[in-house]
Amino acid sequence: MMNFRAIKVIYLHEMLRFWQTLFQSIASPILSTALYFVVFGAAIGSRISNVEGVSYGLFIIPGLTMLSVLTQSISNASFGIFFPKFTGTIYEILSAPISFYEALIGFVGAAASKSLFLAAIILITATFFVDLNVAHPFWMLAFLILTCVAFSLFGFIIGLWAENFEKLQIVPLLIITPLVFLGGSFYSISMLPPLWQKVTLFNPVLYLVSGFRWSFFEISDVSVGISLLMVIVFLSACIGVVAWIFKSGYKLRQ
Amino acid sequence: MSSIVSIKDLSKTYNSGFEALKNINLDIKKGEILALLGPNGAGKTTLISTICGIVSPTSGTVTVDGSDIITDFRKTRQMIGLVPQELTLGAFEQVFQTVSFSRGLFGCKQDDDYINQLLKDLSLDDKKDIEVRALSGGMKRRVLIAKALSHEPQILFLDEPTAGVDVELRKDMWKIVRQLQDKGVTIILTTHYIEEAEEIAERVGVINNGELLVVEKKELLMENFGKKQLVIELREAAKEIPHTLHKHNVELTDDGLNISYTYDTTNEGSNIQEVLKEVSDSELLLKDIKINQSSLEDIFVDLVKLK
Ligand SMILES: Nc1ncnc2c1ncn2[C@@H]1O[C@H](COP(=O)(O)OP(=O)(O)O)[C@@H](O)[C@H]1O
Ligand SMILES: [Mg+2]
Numbered sequence: 221m222m223n224f225r226a227i228k229v230i231y232l233h234e235m236l237r238f239w240q241t242l243f244q245s246i247a248s249p250i251l252s253t254a255l256y257f258v259v260f261g262a263a264i265g266s267r268i269s270n271v272e273g274v275s276y277g278l279f280i281i282p283g284l285t286m287l288s289v290l291t292q293s294i295s296n297a298s299f300g301i302f303f304p305k306f307t308g309t310i311y312e313i314l315s316a317p318i319s320f321y322e323a324l325i326g327f328v329g330a331a332a333s334k335s336l337f338l339a340a341i342i343l344i345t346a347t348f349f350v351d352l353n354v355a356h357p358f359w360m361l362a363f364l365i366l367t368c369v370a371f372s373l374f375g376f377i378i379g380l381w382a383e384n385f386e387k388l389q390i391v392p393l394l395i396i397t398p399l400v401f402l403g404g405s406f407y408s409i410s411m412l413p414p415l416w417q418k419v420t421l422f423n424p425v426l427y428l429v430s431g432f433r434w435s436f437f438e439i440s441d442v443s444v445g446i447s448l449l450m451v452i453v454f455l456s457a458c459i460g461v462v463a464w465i466f467k468s469g470y471k472l473r474q
Numbered sequence: 475m476s477s478i479v480s481i482k483d484l485s486k487t488y489n490s491g492f493e494a495l496k497n498i499n500l501d502i503k504k505g506e507i508l509a510l511l512g513p514n515g516a517g518k519t520t521l522i523s524t525i526c527g528i529v530s531p532t533s534g535t536v537t538v539d540g541s542d543i544i545t546d547f548r549k550t551r552q553m554i555g556l557v558p559q560e561l562t563l564g565a566f567e568q569v570f571q572t573v574s575f576s577r578g579l580f581g582c583k584q585d586d587d588y589i590n591q592l593l594k595d596l597s598l599d600d601k602k603d604i605e606v607r608a609l610s611g612g613m614k615r616r617v618l619i620a621k622a623l624s625h626e627p628q629i630l631f632l633d634e635p636t637a638g639v640d641v642e643l644r645k646d647m648w649k650i651v652r653q654l655q656d657k658g659v660t661i662i663l664t665t666h667y668i669e670e671a672e673e674i675a676e677r678v679g680v681i682n683n684g685e686l687l688v689v690e691k692k693e694l695l696m697e698n699f700g701k702k703q704l705v706i707e708l709r710e711a712a713k714e715i716p717h718t719l720h721k722h723n724v725e726l727t728d729d730g731l732n733i734s735y736t737y738d739t740t741n742e743g744s745n746i747q748e749v750l751k752e753v754s755d756s757e758l759l760l761k762d763i764k765i766n767q768s769s770l771e772d773i774f775v776d777l778v779k780l781k
Contacts, residue, residue, distance in 0.1 A: 224581075225579075233567075236566070307562060311523075312576060315551060317552045317580060473527075473528065473529060473530045474528075474529050
């Protein structure tokens with residue numbers, strides 16, 4: 221028997237802070253999206269010709285969305301589980317009749333929901349600057365949801381692993397942000413010299429952004445099938461790590 | 475009375491290699507109030523954390539109402555409520571919210587009436603919508619008790635419930651504990667104050683260095699191990715003890731200002747009256763009288779010697 225009520229209260233509890241700070245939750249993505257459009261879309265974009273037939277302002281939308289989704293999924297999920305460990309309130313979850321996976325669904329579900337909400341705000345804001353059409357809404361949503369879930373899981377793992385605030389922030393800061401910027405979020409890799417094109421193929425974020433961009437404009441750096449496969453591989457890897465953490469005593473219980 | 479918690483050969487070694495529990499065997503009886511008495515670092519928190527599922531045992535088994543705490547954790551944890559030692563509460567939730575959250579975690583159906591009543595019983599009804607971080611320490615402790623009782627547990631663990639608590643809350647707490655006992659709830663509390671164990675518990679388990687030294691009815695334990703000392707303070711230093719007092723176990727401090735008489739509480743014929751009479755008959759000028767009870771440390775020394 222699953223403890224559905226526990227999943228529900230953990231989920232709602234995690235969302236509570238989000239609603240309490242709703243203005244902040246909405247205002248900051250709107251502001252940063254607007255800034256990106258002013259800087260990249262208008263100022264720089266006017267000097268860049270179309271990228272594969274798409275205006276630069278439009279072209280950056282999927283990358284911009286992914287940048288926020290990735291960093292926010294990780295930071296929301298990692299803080300979500302790190303904080304109770306830090307304050308000690310985790311005792312309650314450990315002593316409640318819930319399994320590790322039920323707690324995980326609550327925490328990761330809430331973090332992924334927040335990221336989805338954020339993506340929606342960014343995309344809606346974008347429509348005020350450019351004429352946005354989505355070629356494949358289903359795939360757009362599929363890429364978005366899979367990415368939100370995968371990176372929230374990833375964040376959950378970081379939050380479990382981290383014993384202090386430095387560790388909590390080091391992965392997003394030193395790994396994720398560079399990967400996103402170098403993963404073709406704001407350019408097509410065809411703009412790069414051949415060597416760098418090859419190097420970029422090792423960047424997993426490229427596949428996310430490329431597939432996501434395809435769902436909007438039907439243009440991509442790598443084939444859509446491979447993009448989808450990579451997202452699923454990453455998701456499976458995170459699930460695998462979580463399962464391993466669980467089996468090994470999962471670092472929460474001493 | 476049948477036992478509701480049964481601990482067999484339980485040991486716990488932390489990852490650091492520290493052995494916090496050494497082969498603990500204990501049966502907790504249904505409906506009793508049991509105090510786990512021991513100094514700081516004895517392993518009290520480790521023991522109850524293990525029963526509650528916060529710490530994994532290294533070896534041994536614990537069953538709650540016949541169910542294993544590991545393989546049947548849903549059933550056992552459902553029966554247990556825990557008030558932790560530290561004031562661990564989230565910052566941004568309101569009182570009602572956080573208590574309701576606890577109830578949900580334990581899989582119980584939302585029941586606002588029950589929670590309102592609970593808050594009322596704990597004098598928290600006017601604090602319902604206040605953020606937890608704005609509460610005083612005593613109030614936070616009350617909130618933690620409400621959270622522990624939110625799912626109507628049959629077994630309640632209180633880890634050092636009176637540490638840093640004012641007199642009023644302490645009284646309230648003992649009142650609640652007795653009310654819960656009337657409803658059939660089993661209560662286990664830890665403390666390092668012997669008076670506290672004496673005040674509320676029916677049985678006392680003494681724990682030191684990860685070992686359970688003895689579990690005994692409170693009265694028996696106090697009788698067996700309680701020594702008292704009558705200290706008579708003098709106005710002027712005495713050179714020696716009057717010879718009439720020699721037949722009692724009486725000593726004079728080096729400065730000559732205190733006479734102490736040590737007696738056993740088991741010894742029905744403790745001769746306080748005689749001692750006092752002989753002091754007043756003597757030339758000595760009395761300043762003050764006090765009674766010291768044997769400290770927990772003394773009891774440990776005795777217990778360890780016995781083993
Ligand atoms: N997580 C831990 N890792 C290593 N040692 C611990 C841990 N928690 C507690 N201890 C040690 O175990 C002993 C018992 O601690 P505890 O159960 O908290 O004692 P008590 O509650 O009786 O004061 C102490 O010496 C403490 O330092
Ligand atoms: Mg303790």
